[in-house]
Amino acid sequence: MRYAFALLLPLLVMTACSSAPKPPSTRVDAVTETLHGVEIRDPYRWLEDQDSPETRAWIEAQNAHTEQMLRRAPEYPDLEARLEQLLRLDDADPPLEAGGRYFYMKRAAGAELPVLHMRRGLEGQDEVLIDPHPLSEDRTTSVELRDASDDGKLLLYGVRVGGEDEIELVAYDIDSRREIDRLPKARILDQEIEKDRGGLYYGRMTAAGPRVYHHRFGQKEPDREVFGEGFGTDRWISFHLVDDDRTIIFEASQGWDRSELYLMPVGREARLLTGDTHAVFTPVRAGGQMLVLTDWKAPKGRLMSFTTARPDPASWREVIPEGDAKLEEIRVAGGRVFAHYIENAVSRVRVFTLDGKSQGEILFPTQGTVRAMGGHWRSPGAFIAFTSFQLPLVIYHATGSDPKPWFDAKAPVDPAAFTVRQVSYASKDGTRIPMFLLHGPDVKPGTPRPTLLSGYGGFNVSRTPQYSSYILSWVERGGIFAMPNLRGGGEFGEEWHQAGILDRKQNVFDDFIAAAEWLIAEGYTSPEKLAISGRSNGGLLVGAALTQRPELFRAVICGVPLLDMLRYHKFLLGALWVPEYGSADDPEQFRYLHAYSPYHRVKPGTAYPAVLFVTGDADTRVAPLHARKMAALLQSATGSGHPVLLRYDTKFGHTSSLPVSKQVEDMAAELRFLLWQTGG
Template sequence: MRSISFPVARALGVFLGLTSLSAAGPSTARAGRPAYPESPVHEVADTLHGHVLIDPYRWLENDTSAAVRQWTDSQNRFTRQYLDNFPGRAALAQRLRKVYELTVTSRPNLEGRTLFYSRRAGDQNQPIVHVRGPGERGPDRVLLDPNTLSSDGTVAVDWMYPSPDGALLAYGTSASGSEKSTLHVRRTDTAKDLPDAIPNTSFASVAWAPDGKSFLYTRHPARGEVPGGEEVFHAQVFEHRLCADPARDSLVYSGEGRPIQETRRVSTSADRRWVFLETSLDWAKNDLYARPAGSRGPFTPIAVGLDGETHADAWGGKLYLLSNVGAPRFHILTLDPVKPDLQSAKELIPEQQGVIESFRNAGGSLAVAVTEKAVSRVLLFELDGTLKKEIPLPALGSVDNLTGEPEAKAVYFSFASFVYPPAVYRYDLERGRLEPIETVSPGIDPADFETRQEWVTSKDGTRVPVFLVHKKGLAMDGNRPTLLTAYGGFNVSEQPSFNPSAIPWLEAGGVYADACLRGGGEFGRDWHEAGRLERKQNVFDDFAAAAEWLVSQGITRPERLAARGGSNGGLLVGAALTQRPELFGAIVCQVPLLDMIRYHRFSIARYWVPEYGSSEDPRQFDFLLAYSPYQNVHAGTRYPATLLTAAESDSRVAPLHARKMTALLQAKTGGDAPILIRIESKAGHGAGKPTAKRVEEAVDVLSFLMMQLGISPG
């Protein structure tokens, strides 16, 4: 992306230029313009790399301020009054509740011939952890029901790691979507917890010892142990013995001398003989170390200082490495663990047409999950690398959580697609049969819909895939209400997945479009690199190209085209809003990053600097300023109807982004389309949100979209 320099005298709305600090009320309301709650202006001037930036709503960054609380309450009331006026709201809510009550199984994990998985059905707020075994076809029973941990369903299971024999489960819980986990250990035979409770284990990893009596785990410091605000960094590896005092856990890896935002993860090999340590300062690279399980010696470097990712497993006296160093779509290598010299590694499975995502030794076969043209495939290889067969999947869709064991007779994974709710499948290696672990009434007939993949040409000529979903036989008349979504970042692949809120949209005659943009992982390392740092504008160009294609192909028109994105996808639609407002009739911008000049100062955002860059760097400041949505709102521009959402307990993206952008858009838009914000209490970035809250949010989002695009529930 070209680097753009902004002279001090040039103004972008009220952000650049020499102005005095002042306080002012909202602009005078025009005919037809919503009477927004007051958002006082208190300008703060910053000088960065010779540029003066004026921030009129810096005060909205303060989460604990009484003024911010009053502003939030006023905005929520205003939004509530607006959305409650949608005539089809009751019917929409009824249909959404039915879709969200569909039975969903997910997160399979096979350990010690015992299958662990999550299941949610009916109006349960949180998925329940089930266990089946010992023996893969043993009785199924409830192991952990988080719905019993709070009266409102806001305590969630964040992560879980079974012991090698399947007798114990280490798991983390947190409240209100905060993801501030506390580690617990539960016996699978009695479904009772041991006394162990270890706080500060957000996003933890766990590597069990072979005997199941201890484990390595990652933990963050407690408040007061590091400077304020740094508690979300400084991850360290400790060893914990069951029923011992966590305060006396021995430190295994301190990371001393390393940047505080370095991530550390531990894992155990399939044969339980090795423990792996991965460290990373970049979303596209990591260092890999290993040591024998049970050893207290140092970790041996396996792949350190390389330009790419390398991950490991082990069995049969060999290390198996999944690496994209020199192979952008990954290949699988074998290596002698006694002399782990990468120069002597042998290629077992070469780079495929698609991206190799993961592999498992399952019953003496190598099960490999591959993403090809943004669609999942599961391949079975002999252990010598010879391709045996491909496991047929129910439809074009996505596979997650591939799991198996060398001594097992099956491989498990979760499968989902646009009109297929997530379900755990078991592939019998002896009979060659794929079937769900539970047969349930689907509630949706996939035959009523059609899914196809199209390709659009972006600004620089790059071809970008877009999935289209709609009712079977639906006529494309150039006037179809269409919802376009995407992500485009952090090497995350946008694949066919189940979004319950899309079902009422499709049933009402809408078109659902999902674009696979650069910055994601759909086509490997090069695709990711083409959409980050100074190349981030490519992502926005790809999205605009998808929107233009939907119009040019006679599917919709701008007034009936909406964009929706969350988190990094919220940044995406924020950029679409400011760069191409004429392309869209409505925008839904959820838990977004929007002030890219200051984002890295808040929450855990320092982890994201390798992906976005930092305004503290003069060169990176230029390209961040060029696209940062908050700094590119222009007074008098007619912005489309916009709904921003945020959550008070969000530990990833601070809600200040949505607050500041809402106030600015309300003040500066030259049109009468509504600018609304929905700020949720007792909720976070999305993980662990109870079903009741998911339904409430979906009703609001779809009510807003249907109101703007002129569509009624089917």
Template sequence: MKKTLMLACVAMSLTGAAQEKPVITSRAGFTLPPPPVVEKKPVTDTYKVTGSADVSYTDNYRYLEDAKAPATRAFIDAQNVYTQQYLDKLTMLPRVRESMAALLKVDQMNMPTERNGVYFFSRRKADENQGSIYMRKGLHGADVKLIDGPSRSADGNTSVNFMGVTEDGSLLTYGVRVGGADESEVHFFDLATRKDVGEVLSSARYYGVSIAKDKKGVYYSRFTPHVGCKVYFHAFGTPMTADKLLLGGEYKGEKLGEIDGIGVRVTENGHWLVFNINRGVPAKREDILLKDLTKPDAPIVPLVYGIDARFGLDVVGDEFFIDTDWKAPNHRVLKAEVGVAPDAWKTILPEGKDVIESVSFVGGRMFVLRLKDVMGDLRVYTLDGKETGHIAFPGVGSGSGMAGRFKSDDGFYAFQSLITPPTYFHYDVKSGKSEVFYTQPSPFQSGQYELKEVFFTSKDGTRVPMFIAGKKGLKRDGTERLLMTGYGGFALAMRPDWNPEYAWWMEQGGWFALPDLRGGNEYGEVWHKAAMFEHKQNVFDDWFAAAEYLIANKYTSAEHFAIRGRSNGGLLMGAAMTQRPDLFAAIWCGYPLLDMLRYQYFLLGRTWTTEYGSSENPDQFAYIAKYSPYQNIKQGAKYPAIMFFTGDGDTRVDPMNARKMTPAMQEASRGGRPILLHYSIKGGHSAGVSMSQLVEDYADEMAFLWTETK
């Protein structure tokens, strides 16, 4: 009797608390019941802080970190039911799915890889859920399917991805991935028999897979959580348990741990095995080691080791070319020699005012892609650094570097933009002529839209670029909807690439904006470092300044302003909702980092401490705690409409971030706006879910953002 009375009192208390909040109302005019009641189980942590007293935080939803616990699964189910209640009321959703399918379900192809006049690539037909791997003899030959993707699973959520092919074009490597997970099985396909050879590397996160020149085995780097990468040689016909360890655990007495990613590859001529050791993500230091494969007992020797800078290696014959930011934040190209100190290496291309994004060696030439205010500039050089040509891209947009091999005259590059689907060009190095190899079809009418680049001023006076796109003649009176996305981290430049979601938004009559926030590589390592560690707030300040520019120039207003971001961009969304909820009407927060005091304990989180720092470090705790979204939720604040999106298939950013943030925001908000968790059971950080599933997920996202900015 007493137990029944206690439960009744608790229920009355919860009901009363829910009634104190504003009625949850969509901009579409319908109301929702209160979110599911989520139990609190407080856990308090105490942190050391340099120069200050210890600081304690209480986490009410720590138990939701355990993805397999019955309480967590019940929470996910309840949240998905609640989100579905919202989606069921969106009368526009069927139309959104139809138009999103028209944009997504088109023929798609990846950049080809050439071997002796034969081209290998992945391609997905318009009516297929997954792509397949093809070959084509000659530039204009017929496509021949080698490995079928759609038949791999009944639900269409198993994909195949092309990983490489031997120099003689006889043996192909491909991965098999389930859902959106990062892990893949590795398979090998014989081009002569058109069959798998029966060798499989079990499902894992691989940082490099490269077949030996004699094709008797394969070198691979395999990541193990909480351990790190180890490089092995697998002899075909033997069990993986017998694979020979080549590198891992330590080198030269220095530990190789969890944050040290090791890439491995065999050079084009088969002479060298190259190990790239990336100390963290992004790498604070890159080491390059070499093993001479012509000498069975040759040791692994360093080409460059122990320097806090980034070094990318291209091997041309037996010559070593290095693209580095060492003493050159905008990068330069050096010619390296084994056993010679980097200070004595010859400079091939000195650092310039525009950052070098990529360097490649194709057809006896060196191709260098620079970024000029984020847009690509591709130039051709001799191996001693003399410029011999320039490849012009067709307008404002995103041009790529050159892909190909040094001993082949076949090169490929791409161009796309926010209003132009990708086109791949074949480039004949001998003649210098380009021709279209493939253009992705689309119902999007590019000629009806315009794209421009503008510049705005951030809080501290920094000049920041931004791309803005929309229909020609679209009004600028503050009444139109606008969608903005961003990233700002990991030295990744945000190029104005094609995206069907953004195309859909513009088709409906909305503006789209992409600011290039500090933290990326748009202006080199200086731009990146300006938003790392204790400077992370610069990313958020750039973001808010971009929003204020768009509002001041009447592209939109706060009530019509939608934002979206994923991964590190999900952290940006978390900062936006907790620091400046007044600026935005609707937020989609995908696969996000949100609990920055604990992110390092989960999945790949430890590797990102070279970007963010760690709350375990007393010198770094204070600045992380100051912006960490989960710890900065304000009770009673008026938050905008929010959809968190994640899923069990995300094996990179732990879904615990969104699981914990959702109930905390639902409980705190007094804005009367929907706060939802869209939790996918199969979706994940990487590509791989079926096209049908992707259409649904994209449509749910866009319908939510469009509706809540009405």
């Protein structure tokens, strides 16, 4: 279905904005401090206190103002209905096989939340194990699969409320269909059931840092700490039980470009294997050996192997050498290695024997993304979940390079109604940046159209083509979607990531701004029709873009963002991100953080674009205070007359564990804002 843009709408928008109600007044405090000789003003620091009565009243007033303003937008009566059609599809995650049983999360087309299922055998009937729908009337409680015992008789699943990162960890006996234990809510990092099913090891984040504990099911005594003493809040831990649970291999990560491997015989001291090597080491169990995906002396990644009898790196053997594409992930199943590569920002999967001999490549129907892979060394095969801009999801079961579809979601989408292009452009320093464009087949440069430019550029995350009802709805209405592969991401290996962190973070913003300039110069859009969006680190990205080049954009969606980069590290998980961003406690790092921190770049009287900030109380990852403070500051500073709004959810937060109806509501609100502001 196609929708034309109304030519008269920009005039209506101007008229509406000229008589728009003013945002709620916000108290200004004269808070100043001196950091490294520079005076820093923070007029809205009082909004950092999320639970104060004044902040709660302010949030309520902001939400009321936002709803009032969004009601001024034109009606799009078919918008929510189309989002429902595109989103209410069967969906699933790759199964976890254990003891011939297959455990997986699946959401039926008519359901609000994913349900934990089991099959007895690959082609068995679906059996519901845990249905989260009865757990809360408002569907704010969800469940997720975490682990299964080797024999498939015991399951671990998590219970999450809202969008919190913290979960309760539940041990569940499959045959009796009963809960046998429950660990209190915590930020769980990893977990693994012991072979005898008598207990588990689990990692969680404490106030002091990450720690790994041993828990016996049903015990009342405090759990025994086994690893992590001395690690601070800038680290996290994952692990594997090996040698019939006699040995544990730990990966202790610090930032997104460094981790250490430790080997610990149970009951003894852990031994560091990798020394002071600045590289990432991700272990994967493969029977009697460990495979290690690493960028050590290989920025695009290679695969090494070792045994616990000879674990020192000097004895490691190279299994798959570094290639031209980035080695993103591996799974070991059915005696083979399934290697997921990112090549020119699209996924490819190659198959190898355990000693590295090529067994061919899995061919996908179009350019797209391996959303997830499932399987472990005991499994007869791997599961590979594939998606693209127009294809919602196919989960393949693969024992070699000729996989068979195991799950296939169908969407009411005609692929011929969309054109995907991959272009490239020069950033400020001349670096070539690739970018995907998604639009209708009739779109030609020279006729500016409403365009949504979205980016991330951080934490070694690769942005690749994926299905989104949000994006398809935008494009169906005549818009263009643009997704550049910015530096700081993981699309081209560790060197690409390193080019966008710490004192090189401005490269990411320059790449994004250059994308906007290219789209305008090529005639795809104009500043009056260009919108930008980003979430989390992407929220920082669009915050930097709108404060550095406000004249380029008409509308901004800034979701769960970091914006006060001088104080971010003091809240929630902020300390984990210091290796990526730096810390204002360090004089040199303060210099570049202060230079781009969006909250500190706002200038009174500047004609800023329309902005919709989105966050919520249950975000326990990125503190909602960033959006609160920035919304207040921009509302007082903007000279454009365009709305600056805050849409603040009191039940949900950072993660995507939302019921479908809530997803539709949120997407419809954002799309109405974008269509209204860009003339769509």
